[in-house]
Amino acid sequence: MAKASKQEEAREKSPTRPVGQKIHEAIAAKFGEAVELVDAIDPFTVVKDVVLFSEVMKFLRHDPSMQFDFLRSVTGVDWPEDGYIDSVYHLYSYPLEHAHVVKYRCPRAAPEVPSVEGLWPTANWFERETFDLLGIIYLNHSDLRRIMLPDDWTGHPLRKDYTEEQDYRGIGTTRASPLAAFKQMDETRAKAREERGEDAPAPIVSNIEPPADWVDPKEKRKAEAAAKAKAAAAAKAAEAAKAAEAAKAPEAAPPAATDGEGENE
Amino acid sequence: MTSDANSMIAGDEGMVLVSKLDNLINWNRKSSIWYLLFGLACCGIELMQTGGPRSDIDRFGAVPRATPRQADLMIVAGTLTYKMALRTKLLYDQMPDPKYVISMGACATCGGLFQLAYSVCKGVDKIVPVDIYVPGCPPRPEALTEGFMRIQDKMMRERWVGKLGNPARAV
Numbered sequence: 236m237a238k239a240s241k242q243e244e245a246r247e248k249s250p251t252r253p254v255g256q257k258i259h260e261a262i263a264a265k266f267g268e269a270v271e272l273v274d275a276i277d278p279f280t281v282v283k284d285v286v287l288f289s290e291v292m293k294f295l296r297h298d299p300s301m302q303f304d305f306l307r308s309v310t311g312v313d314w315p316e317d318g319y320i321d322s323v324y325h326l327y328s329y330p331l332e333h334a335h336v337v338k339y340r341c342p343r344a345a346p347e348v349p350s351v352e353g354l355w356p357t358a359n360w361f362e363r364e365t366f367d368l369l370g371i372i373y374l375n376h377s378d379l380r381r382i383m384l385p386d387d388w389t390g391h392p393l394r395k396d397y398t399e400e401q402d403y404r405g406i407g408t409t410r411a412s413p414l415a416a417f418k419q420m421d422e423t424r425a426k427a428r429e430e431r432g433e434d435a436p437a438p439i440v441s442n443i444e445p446p447a448d449w450v451d452p453k454e455k456r457k458a459e460a461a462a463k464a465k466a467a468a469a470a471k472a473a474e475a476a477k478a479a480e481a482a483k484a485p486e487a488a489p490p491a492a493t494d495g496e497g498e499n500e
Numbered sequence: 501m502t503s504d505a506n507s508m509i510a511g512d513e514g515m516v517l518v519s520k521l522d523n524l525i526n527w528n529r530k531s532s533i534w535y536l537l538f539g540l541a542c543c544g545i546e547l548m549q550t551g552g553p554r555s556d557i558d559r560f561g562a563v564p565r566a567t568p569r570q571a572d573l574m575i576v577a578g579t580l581t582y583k584m585a586l587r588t589k590l591l592y593d594q595m596p597d598p599k600y601v602i603s604m605g606a607c608a609t610c611g612g613l614f615q616l617a618y619s620v621c622k623g624v625d626k627i628v629p630v631d632i633y634v635p636g637c638p639p640r641p642e643a644l645t646e647g648f649m650r651i652q653d654k655m656m657r658e659r660w661v662g663k664l665g666n667p668a669r670a671v
Contacts (some may be wrong), residue, residue: 240591272533343658383619384583385582385583385586386620392618392619399618403582406582406585406621406626406627407622407626409622410610410611410615410622410623436653
């Protein structure tokens, strides 16, 4: 409850929200209910239809009230539980100095998105990167190859269900923890000592005394947390008592007086 | 000469030094280790510092080379990705024998902070044999200088005479 109100508060405070809402109004006026307009700290637009997506992007690029001439980035988000992948476009307009985010939502089984390379040439490399890491296929892309990983890589690593291969070109992808070897070494030494009939060596103890006023920071944090919890419990109890009192006598004391009581505690 | 095995004889004409030929060869080798400039990540900055005026491994006769064909020592400084690992192997193969490898920092040694990343090779010793591991993230120039001196120690222990057909690493 408190969290939701906090979110709402953040949304109210957001300086970019009015701009986003204005853009939302323009998109709604042009395309109606077909696109999903999400109100957030940074309002964004979700499109699910191929044809509509092209229309929306063209509108954002060329309309005099939009003029998004700069594609900041193309990324993607994988939602395996909901069964879709988002292709996310961050747009900025230098002439009008406003920004907007568009998401194209496609099914995870066939993640195909029309390329926006024709509108923003920079999308070429961005889309190659998103293809490389998330496996989104950009239709009509001029050169859809991997850009960062080696060409013979299998899989798309930023998919949530990606599992690493056992090896890449004969190079193993796992490394044993050295701790097991250290443990074994300790055991072997202990056994050898036992056979020789020796005692275990005394544990190493520091001979440096801490200063008299030194407090263990761990203990200090613990004490602070305990004091905080106690205060919170007391405040809660006071509130409950107040509520009970209010229920008993609806015409009871004014709230200012009870507030004062709470502070005294 | 440096080691106890050597002795000096004062002659009429001046000083004569007596030593083993192996020691002479190794003394020359360890005094001019040329290392391959191979900075892969932030360790590369410390590698540059090590070559700089404060730490100055130039005083050991170590100078950076830009080509593996002139290098004796490869200092793998930084995070090694699989894509780079293949190139690392290629560079190592291009170096002339005898050759040495220092694995500098946590990333080159075992993948370090990025060990769980899909693209990072879990240690350069999966690709090439490593002589010295220098721990640290990144190691300070002092640490790398220490590793460098351990390479020199290793060189001094190698034997050449009578083994010229099949020298170097097996010693």
